[in-house]
Amino acid sequence: MVKVELVQGNIASQPDMDAVVNAANARLLPGSGVAGAIHSAAGPGLAEECQALAPISPGQAVISSGHRLPNRYVIHCLGPVYGVDEPSDQLLGDCYRNALMLAEQHQLRSVAFPAISTGVFGYPVDKAAVVAFEAIARLAPTLNSVRLIRLVLFSDSDHRVFRTALSRSGLNPTG
Structure with missing residues (x-):
């Protein structure tokens, strides 16, 4: 059974996870928010490796090594830019589904996600939380290697919103 947990913290500080998910930009470059935190912690090798993987489209996921991260x-x-990349809910759900399928292909046991698209891409946190948990709930029964999915929320308010959505999702929450 797949367990889902929520924590408040920094996505770049999840040493017990096999992979962390970067809420990336299309060119996979360092930026602000999640991308900035992950690239800063991983070091310049991550940006170098990502050059060959970019560009990506909304909803798409690619995998790289963790470099200096503990993952x-x-x-x-x-993720989609809310109100621009449509259908936003489908594209956001694809982010979670595609990331989990990559984790499965690489036989990872644990993956930590940020709240994708809720920063500068403007996706409302309450709507993003529902989409995230719907995507996870649909894919969870098909996962064989992934046993733990963690959502790492930076702010207390985002954590509260995601906790409410998780309680209504029918998933098996821990933590």
């Missing part, structure tokens, strides 16, 4: 891998997802 073996970084899975990069390009």
